[in-house]
Amino acid sequence: MDMKLEFIVLPVADVGRAKDFYKGLDWREDADVGEGDGRVVQMTPPRSNCSIMLGPSLTPAAPGSIQGLCLVVDDIEAARAELVGRGVDVSEVFHDAGGGLPRANAQGRVPGLAPDRQSYFSFASFNDPDGNGWILQEVTTRFPGRLW
Structure with a gap:
């Protein structure tokens, strides 16, 4: 059975600020959908098969806790x-x-x-x-x- 790590959820306080930070690192924007508490952004580092997912309601973890x-x-x-x-x-x-x-x-x-x-x-x-x-x-x- 294949199992691949596809994305990691990062707890952030401000999705737009986090997106700008990772874009500034030249990470690829895979998705930016929804608005407000339903907004989800997915970013991928260069040449990586695993992404990060940012969204205000994706995890109960505190921003910055990972x-x-x-x-x-x-x-x-x-x-x-x-x-x-x-x-x-x-x-x-x-x-x-x-x-x-x-x-x-x-x-x-x-x-x-x-x-x-x-x-x-x-x-x-x-x-x-x-x-x-x-x-x-x-x-x-x-x-x-x-x-x-």
Whole structure:
């Protein structure tokens, strides 16, 4: 049985503001339908198969409460520079002192690229206007069994 992650609902306070933010990142607008509490906007990052869905009544979660959303990039420094160039407040590149994935709090974060620029272990982070938290993760070589 195929199961594919198609979209993630993001809780936002202002759908129009959120849409403008993600359009500013060059995300594709897939849909903008309805009005008021029935408005739904769907946006997709470049070359992604998974979208975000924004709408005032799609989830009971508080605006900005989603953390740890991951965007995989093949060059963390170039991706960070592009986001900064688009006006996004992005952290400096970091890696985890234990050689693993970033923790929810900043403890254990070490400035700079992962040793030997090992795939999967260099990160940067940013928030959308509501505070939903994104992680950029550099992946240059996939773990065995991964399709892309």
